């Protein structure tokens with residue numbers, strides 16, 4: 001493959017430097033905290049209940065459905081701005097979008113508006129309506145956090161991709177702003193795709209994004225704020241001489257996208273990465289620039305991994321190995337490792353690895369070649385994709401955003417009028433205890449939503465039982481729980497070895513598990529989402545702890561794609577089994593062992609909603625009892641609404 005620099009001679013337009021008066025901040029009411037420590041609980045023992053749960057969903061038939069128009073066939077009433085003759089899906093254009101189930105799948109549960117309304121989240125970011133996918137260009141500027149996102153303003157399926165824009169003072173309460181960029185130039189006529197922001201030392205902001213051209217070529221474009229004195233950064237200018245990078249020789253022009261945030265090299269010039277694929281290997285191409293208008297392809301690659309397919313949304317950032325501070329993207333030196341993350345288009349999963357970056361050769365080497373990008377650690381083992389970090393210079397944190405994808409049908413998404421949610425932003429740090437993974441933890445600002453809490457101490461959960469936790473409403477929760485196994489040392493020898501160590505359903509009983517929580521479960525356990533630890537013994541005798549989310553019984557809706565998600569988690573000798581869950585209607589974000597392994601779930605209960613949703617402890621081990629101690633907060637809703645621009 002031969003790389004070729006892209007052309008451009010036009011100067012970069014300098015932006016006005018005069019600071020303008022700051023606009024008044026949007027009002028965001030803080031929730032009232034009521035900390036009511038309640039140890040008393042009504043405990044309800046249901047012996048062996050998970051084992052006999054016989055889910056017999058009422059299969060919806062076409063005739064069960066109330067008559068309604070078919071949103072896929074009645075496209076005349078759905079306004080797609082381009083190519084109205086075909087349904088615009090990412091897969092058909094060679095980019096990731098929701099790919100399962102098939103868009104042709106007409107099977108649908110008999111959803112009611114109340115069910116759809118319940119699915120909307122209360123404290124996660126989602127647009128008022130329509131389709132959203134990747135987070136783009138997150139940044140902090142003049143008192144505001146900015147989130148941009150891939151957005152279809154016309155429909156609840158992928159297409160006509162623009163950059164939506166919202167701002168927040170605290171990463172929790174959000175105000176929608178006008179669209180930041182729409183596909184209105186030849187160099188992005190097919191969509192303003194994913195990109196990243198870089199804050200330059202002189203105060204300027206640059207955004208590099210992928211444009212899908214009028215000829216379906218993926219190019220990298222430059223944009224910048226029209227008015228740097230506007231803290232809301234409402235207007236964006238596309239550099240007139242875009243594109244600034246075109247696909248090099250040897251690269252498929254439809255597989256060349258998603259520029260990273262830039263970092264400065266030892267020579268004082270900037271570097272960025274662009275993801276692509278060569279002969280089935282995922283690759284990160286590296287470009288160098290001094291002015292963001294002229295880029296030069298570096299002779300080698302930052303990194304490549306055989307057989308991992310197209311790398312989308314590459315992210316590359318430093319982490320401190322000796323402090324929990326986040327690092328600005330250009331930091332290198334002693335006590336610094338670098339995380340390389342790629343979103344694997346073939347698997348729709350975000351993988352990362354930790355390694356060493358050589359800023360002179362512009363190469364990166366994984367600490368463990370056997371756990372290279374795409375082979376080992378996942379950023380999140382659930383329904384999660386296209387994640388991106390930014391350095392928050394306001395608080396010195398590195399903050400991670402990720403896209404929670406839907407697993408219902410496009411048909412259902414069109415009926416409910418929206419698709420996708422962003423995760424609660426997470427702080428990323430290096431795990432000093434293991435030395436081999438990152439930790440992800442919800443930003444502390446989410447705790448401002450905590451209302452009254454209920455505590456449970458040392459609840460005994462016997463082998464083969466479930467314990468109802470009497471907490472009232474169970475759909476907006478922040479749950480912190482630790483488990484201890486009674487007498488596990490003696491029982492290790494009894495554990496049956498397993499040939500394949502991977503998450504199985506929560507009904508798969510062995511000596512030491514599974515045990516955990518049943519979330520969004522109805523009282524009869526006809527619908528439930530178990531989140532659990534399972535300790536497995538491999539044939540070589542070693543024990544591995546798995547952290548899993550079993551969505552197979554999460555919904556009676558047959559069209560919803562359901563599977564068991566999860567992966568291994570290190571539980572060190574001095575540690576209990578700990579998990580934290582953020583439950584927000586149809587979203588569960590689950591963090592094990594302080595964020596070593598994370599699973600995001602998007603689920604669609606039909607019964608376990610509103611007041612019928614319950615929370616249980618469960619223990620499906622055959623050989624051990626466990627005890628659990630919990631603190632559970634009810635969570636307030638966040639204010640997420642349009643910015644009152646007319647009041648300014």
Ligand code: DQQ
Nearest residue numbers: 095096150193194312386
């Ligand atoms: N989504 C964008 C692409 C990116 C993909 C298009 C990942 O730029 O590769 O909406 O979800």
